[in-house]
Amino acid sequence: MRPFAYTRAADVDTAIAEVARDSGSEYLAGGTTEVDMIRIGVARPRRVVDINDLPIAAIEDLPGGGLRLGGLARMSDVAAHPAVRERYPAVAESLEKGASAQLRNMATMGGNLMQRVRCSYFRDGDRACNKREPGSGCAAIHGVNRTHAVLGTSEHCIATHPSDVAVALTALDAVVRLRGPDGERTVAFDDFFLLPGDTPDREHPVGHGELITGIDLPDLPMARTSHYLKVRDRESYEFALTSCAAALRMDGDAVAEARIGLGGVATRPWRARRAEDILIGAPATAEAFARAAEAEMADAVPRSMNGFKIELAQRTMVRALTTVASRTGGGAA
Amino acid sequence: MTPREPGRTGTAVPAVPRQATGAEEHGDLGPGPVDVLLTVNGTLRRVTVEPRVSLLDALRERMGVTSPKKGCNQGACGACTVHVDGRRVLSCLTLAVSCQGREVTTVEGLADGDDLHPMQRAFAEEDAFQCGYCTPGQLMSAVALMEEGHTGDDAEIAEWMSGNLCRCAAYPNIRQAVRNVRDGAAAEGER
Ligand SMILES: Cc1cc2nc3c(=O)[nH]c(=O)nc-3n(C[C@H](O)[C@H](O)[C@H](O)COP(=O)(O)OP(=O)(O)OC[C@H]3O[C@@H](n4cnc5c(N)ncnc54)[C@H](O)[C@@H]3O)c2cc1C
Ligand code: SF4
Ligand code: FES
Ligand code: FES
Numbered sequence: 234m235r236p237f238a239y240t241r242a243a244d245v246d247t248a249i250a251e252v253a254r255d256s257g258s259e260y261l262a263g264g265t266t267e268v269d270m271i272r273i274g275v276a277r278p279r280r281v282v283d284i285n286d287l288p289i290a291a292i293e294d295l296p297g298g299g300l301r302l303g304g305l306a307r308m309s310d311v312a313a314h315p316a317v318r319e320r321y322p323a324v325a326e327s328l329e330k331g332a333s334a335q336l337r338n339m340a341t342m343g344g345n346l347m348q349r350v351r352c353s354y355f356r357d358g359d360r361a362c363n364k365r366e367p368g369s370g371c372a373a374i375h376g377v378n379r380t381h382a383v384l385g386t387s388e389h390c391i392a393t394h395p396s397d398v399a400v401a402l403t404a405l406d407a408v409v410r411l412r413g414p415d416g417e418r419t420v421a422f423d424d425f426f427l428l429p430g431d432t433p434d435r436e437h438p439v440g441h442g443e444l445i446t447g448i449d450l451p452d453l454p455m456a457r458t459s460h461y462l463k464v465r466d467r468e469s470y471e472f473a474l475t476s477c478a479a480a481l482r483m484d485g486d487a488v489a490e491a492r493i494g495l496g497g498v499a500t501r502p503w504r505a506r507r508a509e510d511i512l513i514g515a516p517a518t519a520e521a522f523a524r525a526a527e528a529e530m531a532d533a534v535p536r537s538m539n540g541f542k543i544e545l546a547q548r549t550m551v552r553a554l555t556t557v558a559s560r561t562g563g564g565a566a
Numbered sequence: 567m568t569p570r571e572p573g574r575t576g577t578a579v580p581a582v583p584r585q586a587t588g589a590e591e592h593g594d595l596g597p598g599p600v601d602v603l604l605t606v607n608g609t610l611r612r613v614t615v616e617p618r619v620s621l622l623d624a625l626r627e628r629m630g631v632t633s634p635k636k637g638c639n640q641g642a643c644g645a646c647t648v649h650v651d652g653r654r655v656l657s658c659l660t661l662a663v664s665c666q667g668r669e670v671t672t673v674e675g676l677a678d679g680d681d682l683h684p685m686q687r688a689f690a691e692e693d694a695f696q697c698g699y700c701t702p703g704q705l706m707s708a709v710a711l712m713e714e715g716h717t718g719d720d721a722e723i724a725e726w727m728s729g730n731l732c733r734c735a736a737y738p739n740i741r742q743a744v745r746n747v748r749d750g751a752a753a754e755g756e757r
Contacts, residue, residue: 236597239617239663251593261664268620268659269640280594281617283664309653333729334714335707336641338653339660469728 234272238280242287245412245444251282253414253442260284260444262305263339265332266348274358275349275365289446290341292316298452304343304410304445308398309334311342321450323459323478327401330463333470343445346399346409346425347437350392351472352381363389364433371433374536380474383533383542384499390433391536392500393472394426399502401461401478404494407450413443426501455482455490458560462553463496464545473497475546477553481517481561488512488521493554498533498546505529508550517558519551526550595663604665606631607675617663622646624662625672633673633702637731644730647703648672654710673702676709684750685709688743696734704730708744717748 239261242248252258257279261267270276290305292314300320302311311317312328332340354360354372361370373381373391381391402422409420420438427435439445450456459480465471476496482489491512493505508525515521526547533543596617603612606629613628622639625631625648637645639658646658649671676683685708688694695701707730711717716726723741732740 234618236616236618238594238596239600239661240593240595241664241666242593261661263659264661264664265641265656265659268661271618272639281661285664333644334710334716334726335644335647335654335656335729336659339655469725 235274235277237271237278239283240280241283241285245287245289245446248282248284248287249412249414249442249444252444255280256441258282262341262344263307263336265336265340266344270349273356275356284444295449295452300450301410302342302448302450304447305341308332308337308340308342308345311398312337319457321401321405321453321456321459323401323404323456323461323480324398324450326461327397327463327476327478330461330476331397342398342448345396346445346448347439348396351395352392353377355392364392364429367432367434377538378536379538380472380497381536381539382498382500383535383539383546384495384503384530385428386500386534387429387431387433389431390429390500392429392433393497394499394501395472396502397461397463397473397476397496399426400476400494400496401459402448402450402494403502403504404478404480404492405450405453405456405459406492407448409445410447410449411439411443412446413440417446419449422502423504429500453480455480455492455561458557459492460553460556460560462549462556464549475542475549477546477549479550479553479557481512481554481557483517483558483561486516488515488517491525491554493529493550495529495546495550498530498542505550507531512554517554517561519555522551522554523547525554600663602663602666604662604667605669607671613662615662617661619662620658621648621650621660621662621665621670622657625657625670631672631674635699635702637700637703642731643700643703644707645700645703647706647730649706649710652713654707671706673705676705683709684747685712685743688746688750689740692739692743692746693736694739694743695732695736700730700732700734700736704732704740708740708747711744712747712751717744720745 259278261281261283290303293301308328312325318325354362355365360372363371382393407422409425461478463473463476473496478494480492491509493508495503508529511525530543599614613624615624634648634657635645637643641659648657651668716722723744
């Protein structure tokens with residue numbers, strides 16, 4: 234492990250100034266990605282700026298009915314919070330299906346959005362990887378790619394975005410709050426995760442030194458019956474093969490509005506807009522859900538080992554939507 | 567129970583205020599060795615480590631507190647589980663320098679003298695281990711689990727203990743030990 238210096242910031246402005254003024258400095262929150270990345274040599278900071286003392290860990294009501302999750306709020310605290318469980322159950326469920334109890338006690342919401350991919354070639358310094366070393370190639374495309382993405386891929390990178398909670402936040406239209414040396418701005422969740430294209434090393438529109446101070450959830454009554462379903466190789470403590478966050482608003486027996494996020498299948502937390510559009514006005518039946526799911530996966534590009542995800546993702550969507558329909562009191566289930 | 571003193575850098579020191587660790591004028595510590603003051607199992611300790619040193623390595627290699635184990639060193643196995651300020655965390659992904667002023671508890675701190683913690687006793691009674699390598703991490707997780715209140719049924723215990731792998735697959739016995747402590751605590755409460 235390469236040596237680095239350490240500083241502990243006492244307030245938000247100092248933390249931002251400390252990182253912004255030095256290209257070799259990186260934030261340290263829970264450390265569950267950062268320490269791992271430094272140890273395997275993928276991250277090479279000259280200095281880490283510890284942000285754990287900053288007062289941005291609260292979970293607070295927003296005027297107008299939304300909820301703000303502090304950038305430093307721990308995954309475990311967000312999952313346990315009554316307002317999250319009641320008003321955005323998909324968020325609580327996705328958090329509790331992520332990592333382990335110990336990791337969730339350490340890991341923060343901001344860090345979760347910034348976590349790096351789990352592609353084994355990305356972690357292995359000897360293998361070609363455009364994300365780690367731009368221009369070096371992608372060992373996964375013709376390698377072991379069972380866990381890789383089928384949506385949003387490019388010929389330069391097919392790594393799956395690993396976060397669970399980001400899938401729920403995508404479906405529920407969350408907004409990321411950033412603060413940098415030039416002030417504050419907000420970025421819609423949809424714009425926060427970049428497709429790999431020919432620059433897979435660029436994952437977020439975040440400038441050096443910009444700090445995630447919070448994540449805002451909008452007031453969304455339909456989120457009260459939302460649900461997150463995660464399918465994986467073992468029952469717990471494993472990344473998703475496929476996952477789905479879903480919410481429905483019913484108008485009688487017909488779907489008035491649908492929100493669907495997909496995990497495990499795409500290079501970013503995937504908003505299934507095509508499926509959402511198809512569902513509007515449709516009955517909340519397994520057949521209708523299956524038609525929407527099929528349409529969503531129509532453009533999927535399988536590689537040698539991950540073709541099964543196309544079918545599995547559709548079934549995951551149907552099951553998640555069926556559960557939501559039963560929670561909403563409408564439909565087939 | 568006080569941890570063994572290895573006589574190296576991890577010696578008991580008198581109480582001093584947080585952050586009084588030198589180099590704080592411009593805020594940076596390291597990359598060379600820096601002094602870190604932290605409480606380990608109730609005793610204030612000073613350890614001199616580079617910022618890159620994990621809490622796990624500081625405990626094991628510098629302070630003689632060897633119950634936390636290094637299984638994977640990448641957050642995947644739970645063998646290094648300790649409590650920091652009362653919460654279970656992974657010491658392999660925690661920097662020792664970030665524990666300045668914090669309270670760390672390991673298995674060495676569970677017993678009261680020769681009187682084992684109820685969870686330790688339950689593990690022994692139920693044979694909740696074979697090789698024992700994962701056991702300190704299992705114990706620290708199980709003790710935290712009781713406080714977190716996720717011991718409702720076997721499925722819940724399994725889910726909330728899933729961050730602690732056991733290659734000997736002592737899982738049924740571990741769950742039994744947790745159940746025993748849970749039921750013992752409930753019986754205690756009824757009295
Ligand atoms: C074994 C293992 C299993 C896991 N399983 C899952 C899983 O199933 N599901 C899942 O979703 N995740 C999983 N994770 C990932 C975990 O959730 C992330 O590592 C964690 O959320 C990162 O948060 P952190 O606070 O530890 O970030 P850190 O490691 O401290 O930081 C991560 C990155 O974000 C930057 N950063 C941190 N905070 C901010 C901020 N506020 N603003 C701007 N930049 C910031 C850091 O500079 C760094 O680059 C797993 C991790 C491990 C090790
Ligand atoms: S899939 Fe992406 S992260 Fe994995 S080797 Fe290819 S370029 Fe690297
Ligand atoms: S050694 Fe820390 S989780 Fe495996
Ligand atoms: S007892 Fe051997 S690993 Fe658990």
